[in-house]
Amino acid sequence: MPLTLAFVSTIRAERSGLVDHLSDPDGLTAWIHRHAADLDIDPGFTATEELRAETVRLRQAVRALFARAVAPAPPSRADAAELPDFEESLALVNARALAAPRVPQLSWNGEPALVTVPAVPVEPSARLLGALATAAVEFLAGPERAALRTCQAPRCVLYYLKEHPRQEWCSTSCGNRARAARHYREHKK
Template sequence: MQDSPSRDTRIALDLVLTVRHDGHGEVVDDLIDLPRLDAWVRARPDTVPDAARFTADEPVLTAVREVRAAARALFARAVRPGEPSPADAARLLPVPEALRRLNAAAARTPTVPVLYWAGTGGPVARTEPAQGGRSDLAALLAQAVIAFLTGPDRQRLRACHAPRCVRYFLKEHPRQEWCKPSCGNRARVARHHERHKRTA
């Protein structure tokens, strides 16, 4: 059994998974507009300080979507020699451009590690804006993606290749091939139909 993913890993995966299959044959974008970005942030209070009062504007939405595009391109590289998610395999940013965008976004907010130690739990360090700095959502997300890509969880990153799935996931056990059981079922059904077509 693997350790639970870190906060940065969860945020990075959550961001990338805002491109998803809707269950009806279409790939949808959960960050298509300002209200959806606001809702996404508010559902993740550990993503940014004061998430409950977060309100996006068009430049923030554009910056977050650029970080996501960079992250998906770098996730595709991280799963090599496996294939990337089919959702955007044909339109991934070139790796140098993805790196440039991610690093530029991460640099927009100077941050410092802040130590928390509550109750009987162990100490936890979180990256927060430096004194007097303002939270920048794209910067925080870019920093989380960088922390994930340079951390131990990256070795478990996989792209799900079940029919119509576009997700990346962390492999939890050696035999895991899909992001969730329903994807495994779809993949087995698709293989079964393909075998019968070839023998018919």
């Protein structure tokens, strides 16, 4: 799963309702540890409340860009009414990507390999936000954006990549839930 899709999926619908995995610094820290290699962050990094608030602000901006990217289809039901303005979101994502730019470099450990590294030394918090913003920019400007969809299954709020022409939901369980809901509606009458 692309990093930016994992990032926007930190808001999920579970049986108990809507869950935000970035609702506190511990949740953000746990998420960062799971994605430390992609983010070029030390696995021992600990998030602060200030960073959590900035990360959530960036996530909402990326979700606003995702909502625009899937249009005219409806955006995720998780936060469609609470998304920031498109222009404001675009400016924030671009500013974050510029604040901690990453550049391609050649690594040569036996064989040449492309690695992406910070262009200038920055503190870990700025590097984290820059990596997340850059991942969003690369995803939204890349070919995968055309496959971006909103899952329309009952209670689901995720974005997903459509991998098959007949795929309508983000997962098998969402497909089963949608079919069961449709069956119930048709036979309730």
